[in-house]
Amino acid sequence: MADVTSRQASVPPSLPRIVIIGCGFGGLAAAHALKDTPALVTVVDKTNHHLFQPLLYQVATAALAPTDIATATRALLRNHRNTDVLMAEVTGIDPELERITFAHRRSLEYDYLIIATGAAYSFFGNDRFEQYVKVLKTVDDASAIRTHVLGSFEAAEQTMDPEILRRLLTFVIVGSGPTGVELAGAIAELTRTTLACDFRWIRPQDVHIILCESGDRLLAGFDPELSDYAGKALADLGVEIKLKTRVSDIDAATVSFGEERIPSLNVFWCAGTKASPAAQWLAVPAARNGAIQVLEDCSVPGHPNIFAIGDVASYQSTNGKPLPGLAAVAKQHGRYVGRLLDARITSSDPVARSFRYRDYGSLAVIGRSRAVAEIFGHKLKGRLAWVIWSLVHLMLLVDLRSRLSVYLNWTWSWLTYGRGARLLTGTEVKQAVPRFFAGIGSDRNRSRA
Amino acid sequence: MADVTSRQASVPPSLPRIVIIGCGFGGLAAAHALKDTPALVTVVDKTNHHLFQPLLYQVATAALAPTDIATATRALLRNHRNTDVLMAEVTGIDPELERITFAHRRSLEYDYLIIATGAAYSFFGNDRFEQYVKVLKTVDDASAIRTHVLGSFEAAEQTMDPEILRRLLTFVIVGSGPTGVELAGAIAELTRTTLACDFRWIRPQDVHIILCESGDRLLAGFDPELSDYAGKALADLGVEIKLKTRVSDIDAATVSFGEERIPSLNVFWCAGTKASPAAQWLAVPAARNGAIQVLEDCSVPGHPNIFAIGDVASYQSTNGKPLPGLAAVAKQHGRYVGRLLDARITSSDPVARSFRYRDYGSLAVIGRSRAVAEIFGHKLKGRLAWVIWSLVHLMLLVDLRSRLSVYLNWTWSWLTYGRGARLLTGTEVKQAVPRFFAGIGSDRNRSRA
Numbered sequence: 001m002a003d004v005t006s007r008q009a010s011v012p013p014s015l016p017r018i019v020i021i022g023c024g025f026g027g028l029a030a031a032h033a034l035k036d037t038p039a040l041v042t043v044v045d046k047t048n049h050h051l052f053q054p055l056l057y058q059v060a061t062a063a064l065a066p067t068d069i070a071t072a073t074r075a076l077l078r079n080h081r082n083t084d085v086l087m088a089e090v091t092g093i094d095p096e097l098e099r100i101t102f103a104h105r106r107s108l109e110y111d112y113l114i115i116a117t118g119a120a121y122s123f124f125g126n127d128r129f130e131q132y133v134k135v136l137k138t139v140d141d142a143s144a145i146r147t148h149v150l151g152s153f154e155a156a157e158q159t160m161d162p163e164i165l166r167r168l169l170t171f172v173i174v175g176s177g178p179t180g181v182e183l184a185g186a187i188a189e190l191t192r193t194t195l196a197c198d199f200r201w202i203r204p205q206d207v208h209i210i211l212c213e214s215g216d217r218l219l220a221g222f223d224p225e226l227s228d229y230a231g232k233a234l235a236d237l238g239v240e241i242k243l244k245t246r247v248s249d250i251d252a253a254t255v256s257f258g259e260e261r262i263p264s265l266n267v268f269w270c271a272g273t274k275a276s277p278a279a280q281w282l283a284v285p286a287a288r289n290g291a292i293q294v295l296e297d298c299s300v301p302g303h304p305n306i307f308a309i310g311d312v313a314s315y316q317s318t319n320g321k322p323l324p325g326l327a328a329v330a331k332q333h334g335r336y337v338g339r340l341l342d343a344r345i346t347s348s349d350p351v352a353r354s355f356r357y358r359d360y361g362s363l364a365v366i367g368r369s370r371a372v373a374e375i376f377g378h379k380l381k382g383r384l385a386w387v388i389w390s391l392v393h394l395m396l397l398v399d400l401r402s403r404l405s406v407y408l409n410w411t412w413s414w415l416t417y418g419r420g421a422r423l424l425t426g427t428e429v430k431q432a433v434p435r436f437f438a439g440i441g442s443d444r445n446r447s448r449a
Numbered sequence: 450m451a452d453v454t455s456r457q458a459s460v461p462p463s464l465p466r467i468v469i470i471g472c473g474f475g476g477l478a479a480a481h482a483l484k485d486t487p488a489l490v491t492v493v494d495k496t497n498h499h500l501f502q503p504l505l506y507q508v509a510t511a512a513l514a515p516t517d518i519a520t521a522t523r524a525l526l527r528n529h530r531n532t533d534v535l536m537a538e539v540t541g542i543d544p545e546l547e548r549i550t551f552a553h554r555r556s557l558e559y560d561y562l563i564i565a566t567g568a569a570y571s572f573f574g575n576d577r578f579e580q581y582v583k584v585l586k587t588v589d590d591a592s593a594i595r596t597h598v599l600g601s602f603e604a605a606e607q608t609m610d611p612e613i614l615r616r617l618l619t620f621v622i623v624g625s626g627p628t629g630v631e632l633a634g635a636i637a638e639l640t641r642t643t644l645a646c647d648f649r650w651i652r653p654q655d656v657h658i659i660l661c662e663s664g665d666r667l668l669a670g671f672d673p674e675l676s677d678y679a680g681k682a683l684a685d686l687g688v689e690i691k692l693k694t695r696v697s698d699i700d701a702a703t704v705s706f707g708e709e710r711i712p713s714l715n716v717f718w719c720a721g722t723k724a725s726p727a728a729q730w731l732a733v734p735a736a737r738n739g740a741i742q743v744l745e746d747c748s749v750p751g752h753p754n755i756f757a758i759g760d761v762a763s764y765q766s767t768n769g770k771p772l773p774g775l776a777a778v779a780k781q782h783g784r785y786v787g788r789l790l791d792a793r794i795t796s797s798d799p800v801a802r803s804f805r806y807r808d809y810g811s812l813a814v815i816g817r818s819r820a821v822a823e824i825f826g827h828k829l830k831g832r833l834a835w836v837i838w839s840l841v842h843l844m845l846l847v848d849l850r851s852r853l854s855v856y857l858n859w860t861w862s863w864l865t866y867g868r869g870a871r872l873l874t875g876t877e878v879k880q881a882v883p884r885f886f887a888g889i890g891s892d893r894n895r896s897r898a
Contacts (some may be wrong), residue, residue, distance in 0.1 A: 048603060048873040065516040072646035072871035084649055087873070088605040089887075104886035105607055139874045154536040158554055164591060198523035200533055234608060283576050364846040401861050401869050412850050420850050422521035422535070425588045437537075437553035 015040050016345055019100060019110040021090055021278075023050050023073045026310030027116035028398070031077055033338020037345055041083040042108065043073060044100070047138070048087050050076055052397055054269035054327060055406070056136055060145035061186035062194075062419040068405045070139055073397055090117075093281040095303050110339055112305050114124035114294040115278045115292070116334065119311035119325060122289065132250045133269040136179060146421075148266050149187060149426040154424070155436035156206065157199050160370075163263070168436060169207045170264040172255050174247055175271025176213035177221065178364040184211040184266060185366040188237035202240075210264075212242040212257065214271075219364055219372065221324060226372040229381045233366040253411055253448060267437060273325055275312045282306065287314035287322065296354040298337050307340075309333035315355070323357055332357055363389045368414075465794055466490050468549060468559040470727075470747050472499050472522045477777035477847070480526055482787020486761070487795055489748060490532040492522060496587070499525055501846055503776060504626060504855070505585055509594035511643075511868040517854045519588055538564075542730040544752050561754050561790055564727045564741070565783065568760035568774060571721035571738065579869055581699045581720040585628060595870075596877040597715050598636060602661065605655065605871070606648050606886035612712070618656045619713040621704050623696055624720025625662035626670065627813040630679055632717060633660040634815040637686035642866040653687075659713075660845035661691040661706065663720075664677035668813055668821065670773060672851030675821040678830045682815040714885060722774055724761045731755065736763035736771065745803040747786050756789075758782035764804070772806055776845075781806055812838045817863070885898055 016039045018293070020027045023045040034041050052069040059185065061065055074085045089103040093115075099107045121135045134145045152168040159165060173184045191207045211218075211234065217227040218234075231241055242257065249256040255267050272289075279286035284300055285293050291314035292300055298313060300306045310330030315323045325331045336355045342348075361375035372384040373379075380388065390410065397403045409420055424433070470492040480684045483490050483803070501518040506517055523534045538552040542564075548556045569585045571873045583594050601617040608614060622633045640656045660667075660683065665691065666676040667683075680690055691706065698705040705714050721738075728735035733749055734742050740763035741749055747762060749755040759779030764772045772778045785804045791797075810824035820835035822828075829837065839859065846852045858869055873882070 038865070048599060050872070065514040066872055066874060067514040067870040070874075071869075072647070075643075075867065075871065078647050085647075086607065088607070104883060139872065142812050143874070150497060158535065158537070194524075198521070198527050198534075205450070401865075401867070404857055405854070405869070407854055412853070416850075418524065418850070420520075420854070421516040422524065423515055423519050423588065425515060425519075425592070434553060 016043070017109060018108050018112045018114070018341060020114045020116060021045075021100070022116035022118055022225060022276075022310075022312075023047075023085075024053070024116060024118050024310065024330060025327045026118075027114065028073075028076065029331045029334025030114050030309065030338040031080065031083060031334075033335045034219055035080050035082070036062065036343060037338075037342040038343055039082060039112075039341075041080070042086055042110075043077060043083060044086045044088055044090060044108070045073055046087070046089040048072055049061075049139075050398060051139060052402070053137070054178075054396070056139075057183045057186055058141050059139070059142035059421070060183065061134055061149065061190050061423045062146055063190075063413055064406060064409055065421045066139045066142065068402055068409060069397070071402060073427065076321070077399060090281075093278070093306075095282055095306060098305075108366060109227060110305075113307070114334075114337055114341075115277035115293065115300075115306065115308045116310050116330070117278050117312045119273040119275045119289070119291070121269055122274035123269070124272055126247075126250075126345055129247070129250045129269070132252060133174070133267040135269050136183065143426055144428045144432075145183075145268060147407075147424055147426065147432055148268075148421055150424050151429065151433045151436050152266055153195055153199060153202065155433070157201050163406050165206055166208070167253055167263040169202070169263060170210065171208070171266045171268070172210045172212065172262065172264050173268045173270060174212055175269065176211055176215075176218040176241075177270060178219065178362070180211060180268075180285040180368060181218055181234065181364050182268035183270060184209055184239050185234060185237060185370075188234070188239050189360060189367045192237065194419045194422070197417075197447075207238070209237075209239045210242060210262065212245045214244065214245065214246045216243055217348040218243075221362060222372060222374060224363070225381050226374065226379055230364065230366055230372055233370045237367055271310065275314075275335060278308060278312050289314070291322075297340060298333055298355060305339045309337055315357075326362070328360060329357060349409065363392060365389045466491070466558060467558055467561045467562040467563065467790060468557060469563045469565060470494075470549070471565035471567055471725075471759075471761075472496075472534075473502070473565060473567050473759065473779060474776045475783040476563065477522075477525065478780045478783025479563050479565065479758065479787040480529065480532060480783075482784045483791060484529050484531070484814075486531065486787075486791040486794055488531060488561075490529070490789075491535055491559075492532060493524060493535045493537055493539060493557070494522055495519055495522070495536070495538040498588070499847060500588060501851070502586070503842060503845070504590075504625075505591050506632045506635055508588070508591035508870070509585055509632060510598065510639050511595055511871040512635065512639075512862055513855060513858055514870045515588045515591065517851055517858060518846070521850060524874060525847060539730075542727070542755075544731055544755060546888050547754075551564060559754075562756070563783075563786055563790075564749075564757045564761055564763045565759050565779070566725035566727050567779075568722040568738070569726045570718055571723035572718070573721055575696075575699075578696070578699045578718070578841065581701060582623070582716040584718050585632065591627055592875055593877045593881075594632075594717060596640065596873055596875065596881055597717075599873050600878065600882045600885050601715055601768055602644055602648060602651065604882070606650050614655055615657070616702055616712040618651070619659065619711060620657070620715045620717070621659045621661065621711065621713050622717045622719060623661055624718065625664075625667040625690075626719060627668065627811070628661075629660060629719035630668060630683065630788050630813050630815060632719060633658055633688050633817075634683060634686060637688050638685070638816045639868060641686065643868045644869075646866075656687070658686075658688045659711065660688050661694045661696065663693065663695045664769070665692055667692075667871075670811060671813070671821060672824060675823065675828055679813065679815055679821055686816055697711045722760065724763075727757060727761050738763075740771075746789060747782055747804060756786045758786055763808075766806060775811070777809060778806060812841060814838050 058064040092101045156168040263399045275291035279292045292308040311325045337418040363373045365371040371389040373385040498519040507513040539551045605617040614694040724740035727739045743762045760774045814820040820838040822834040
């Protein structure tokens with residue numbers, strides 16, 4: 001705390017104020033790049049933690065605990081003497097007054113602004129779907145999916161009614177990007193190993209896992225050969241794959257693909273993205289998904305002191321296509337803009353080169369020993385890709401504690417086929433679980449007696 | 450799954466049906482004792498997990514994750530071939546029909562019933578307090594306290610209003626049993642180490658931790674010498690101790706001790722216990738705290754096939770006092786009743802001896818390197834007691850995975866003074882945090898610019 005006084009004394013109020021909104025991969029990388037910049041940096045986020053989203057599906061399927069992959073933002077930025085962390089929800093930006101407004105506190109002024117607010121899932125105009133499906137973006141989302149999966153099994157164990165069973169144990173995953181594929185694979189493994197040992201009455205054939213995709217192959221961002229492999233590996237795990245299939249309707253207990261109606265209480269939505277509403281805040285042109293169309297240096301057209309990075313930015317790469325919504329893009333954006341501002345403020349190298357994205361490759365995991373990877377142009381699949389996937393993700397986790405904890409959990413699951421984080425907790429339990437249990441009249445346990 | 454068929458075939462329906470309600474320390478011990486009994490055992494619990502409550506205060510103070518100390522009941526009983534697990538909420542028992550009724554499913558019949566439903570906190574007739582305080586019994590309770598502590602700090606960081614600061618950063622713990630003492634100590638350590646490093650504006654003197662106790666000393670279950678030591682150790686950590694002090698009123702932002710009114714949004718209630726309503730279900734005599742007054746063999750008077758164990762039972766020990774509400778009592782009760790039923794069913798030793806409680810001692814921890822212990826009549830305090838406390842708790846955790854995970858987290862915290870589980874998540878955040886942030890007008894971050 002003595003810190004504060006000395007810091008206040010040593011920091012003249014004339015220092016430029018840099019505000020970073022959002023502390024995902026992009027915002028965190030920008031903050032790191034600004035660590036030694038003579039500026040007052042404020043990192044604003046509506047949560048108190050940085051989340052390692054690539055492993056969120058493992059929280060949703062009870063392999064990891066939320067704390068394994070989420071770390072307090074303050075802890076990550078503890079050693080940044082020039083940086084404040086502010087937990088607050090941004091409601092708007094006034095670029096004329098250079099001021100940010102909030103839900104629960106007074107406004108905050110900036111000299112430079114970095115917008116890194118990310119994206120949400122898009123329902124392609126069918127916003128009514130949202131109330132019936134679960135998405136996978138936040139820790140709470142992951143807990144909700146975990147509750148749905150585990151709660152469905154608990155209820156299914158107690159019923160013999162085939163219609164109710166079908167509704168409870170049909171898991172529909174919409175969208176076959178890496179998240180959809182990884183989630184489908186993880187639910188299949190959870191079903192086949194852990195749950196099969198622990199439940200007495202559910203039969204494997206009672207469980208249906210459906211992965212649907214509007215395009216003509218899985219993992220559209222990967223090479224077609226790897227898409228094929230992923231499809232076969234998922235089919236091996238018992239996942240039914242529906243290609244060229246669009247969801248036409250969803251209600252409380254059914255998902256429809258045109259004429260086909262599938263009863264399910266468990267629809268998980270991993271399709272499409274919609275950028276957060278920063279373009280509206282600034283009233284600047286947006287791409288079709290709502291992302292801000294930024295200039296070469298990630299600045300917002302007409303606002304040279306405002307930058308947008310990561311999923312909230314639409315960045316034209318040299319081949320004319322916008323860069324994909326990947327963690328790697330957000331990180332490189334963040335580092336670039338951080339360094340750019342540092343150079344501008346210290347006048348060390350006022351003309352920074354424009355941003356260039358380095359594509360190191362992409363990875364997706366299907367299950368135990370099965371993954372696909374494209375690394376530096378090489379295509380890999382199977383066990384080697386899985387080992388690389390594991391190592392890369394351990395390495396990318398933000399702190400040593402998370403790495404140790406994830407490593408421990410993975411080793412444990414690998415050895416025992418167990419899942420350590422099978423908790424039904426939170427308000428979701430009170431809301432969703434009674435719905436699962438509704439009508440399970442002719443229960444099995446009783447009939448046994 | 451092939452299991453089920455063979456099991457069904459091999460288990461004649463004439464086997465006695467034993468139902469255990471509640472899977473805390475007592476219920477789990479009973480289930481373990483019945484592992485090889487020729488009977489149909491059903492373990493009923495309203496949650497899906499067994500919770501290691503002695504470490505729950507560490508979840509509430511962000512040192513451990515919920516999954517470190519809560520394990521899926523099914524996983525624990527996986528190898529019990531004769532046992533089913535049922536997640537369901539019991540609403541009543543009909544001893545005439547030998548039948549249990551539930552909230553969301555049909556009733557279940559039993560031949561033998563073991564009631565192990567535990568206890569809740571008691572407000573000594575002031576049930577209106579409940580809406581304003583947080584208790585510490587379940588995983589959700591611990592998450593709620595964690596949200597309150599971390600959320601208060603986040604809001605306090607953003608205000609300079611001394612009244613709001615006071616309200617946010619005054620933590621009142623009511624009751625000085627082990628839970629109250631441990632919680633007060635852990636909040637003090639969290640404040641002095643982790644949070645002091647991570648917040649820029651909160652000063653240590655802004656934080657007030659008050660532990661109040663209606664009796665004349667802390668830890669009434671321990672030797673007075675150890676109570677003294679605990680009091681001094683807590684005072685060293687900055688905890689203000691109020692003895693002979695009763696809460697007279699609580700509202701949304703104040704706790705009153707007679708004339709003294711203390712503004713606080715954070716009142717944590719660890720006082721008194723009230724047994725779960727099983728005595729009412731059975732319409733049998735209850736002790737003052739609602740516990741069933743059981744006979745020497747833990748059976749319920751008038752119902753020789755119904756047993757009550759642990760906190761829901763009031764058991765007269767040989768010295769005429771009821772046994773305390775400890776995990777050790779529940780475990781020994783459970784094992785005793787399990788063995789009794791096994792003997793009765795197999796007719797191996799029909800006249801079991803009556804229950805005798807073995808008191809191995811008790812432990813309470815105050816903070817880093819500080820604990821008190823009474824073991825086999827020996828009084829211990831300080832570092833040695835703390836080492837014993839740590840080892841005993843690691844040993845008592847129900848599975849190897851929890852042990853490894855807790856060990857990793859403790860070592861990490863010990864080395865870094867860090868707390869790995871500092872997440873603000875769940876609906877509690879949406880409900881409580883806006884209340885914390887209400888009115889934080891003159892914020893510090895802004896005034897700095």
